[in-house]
Amino acid sequence: GAAELGPYRHYMQKEIFEQPRAIADTLDAVQSITPELFGDGAYSVFKDVEQVLILACGTSYYAGSTAKYWLESIAKIPTSVEIASEYRYRESVPHPRTLVVTITQSGETADTLAALKHARSLGMPHTLTVCNVATSAMVRECKLAYITRAGVEIGVASTKAFTTQLVGLFLLTLALAQVRGRLSDEEEAAHLKALRHLPVALQAVLALEPQVIAWAEDFARKENALFLGRGLHYPIALEGALKLKEISYIHAEAYPAGELKHGPLALVTDQMPVVTVAPNDTLLEKLKSNMQEVRARGGELYVFADADTRIESEPGVHVIRMPEHYGQLSPILHVVPLQLLAYHTACARGTDVDKPRNLAKSVTVE
Ligand code: G6P
Secondary structure, X not given: OHHHHOOOOOHHHHHHHOHHHHHHHHXXXXXXXXXHHHOOOHHHHHHHOOEEEEEEOHHHHHHHHHHHHHHHHOOXXXXXXXXXXXXXXXXXXXXXXXXXXXXXXXXXXXXXXXXXXXXXXXXXXXXXXXXXXXXXXXXXXXXXXXXXXXXXXXXXXXXXXHHHHHHHHHHHHHHHHHXXXXXXXXXXXXXXXXXXXXXHHHHHHHOOHHHHHHHHHXXXXXXXXXXXXXXXXXXXXXXXXXXXXXXXXXXXXXXXXXXXXXXXXXHOOOOOEEEEEEOOOOOHHHHHHHHHHHHHOOOEEEEEEEHHHOOOOEOOEEEEEEOOOOHHHHHHHHHHHHHHHHHHHHHHHOOOOOOOOOOOOOOOOO
């Protein structure tokens, strides 16, 4: 009820602001990186596996899509990510030495549970879940688990579950890297330090809310939006577009920015806001030239730019400055203003934010 909401207007807003606490709780028991964070027997499973197959739906699928970049770049383990409802119904080529990873906030999503059983029936016995509900069907079904500590999530649009899933998946990446001889003690210490600093870094991002509210007034009058990201932040652009469409009912699409010229540039006019996720990573110069392509067609850019990118506001280019680049964990910071943008745009349009039309929190039927 209203008492539980405290100063917030909706559960979604409350849950966005709970992320520093949710991440701190999710990391609470982590003293060091060890396979046993994922349960007894994890070491021998991690030693045996040669690839990773991630299965999930919705926002959890985008967490998996982000983790693929980490798993391949840090742990050097081949990884594929599949939408659970597709995987379970297609013919695939199973590899017995696969770590099957399901990602699910609820642990009860029917398609994800069925995909897990399908993978097992194909002869892949190594199963692990990143899940927010310790008593769920998924945790019972999988041999290994990482339980995120987001706490109960009520808003249908997932927020704190997503960022805590990313934390769990980053820990999984580090544990696999360690078993595969790809993680020095110095690297482990540096990654742990960056993880532990996340709650503080997130507070600085949450403090951008008033700037995001100002943008939301513009977005509330639009019927379409394009989201761009590259690399590790392409799944974040996808998640930002999903958030906007599910709660504000604005049609939104996300593209990896390099793909603009192969289609979506045809949609760009002065009526098309283009949200750009701009971390200061190795793809920055490429991203800046993608932004020029949008400007040349009159598209209006709304850029979330790391402070060290030197991207400046100018006519047609609106910039909200993020903290300094946060390295591999940057997606966990960059998704937060996208959550806030969707939230405040929906509020400005007067939609039922916590219970968007036609959607359910947990989809336990096919
Ligand atoms: C529904 C929810 C989404 C969620 C998805 C997967 O569509 O509205 O927020 O991402 O299910 O749910 P899960 O519990 O498996 O993460």
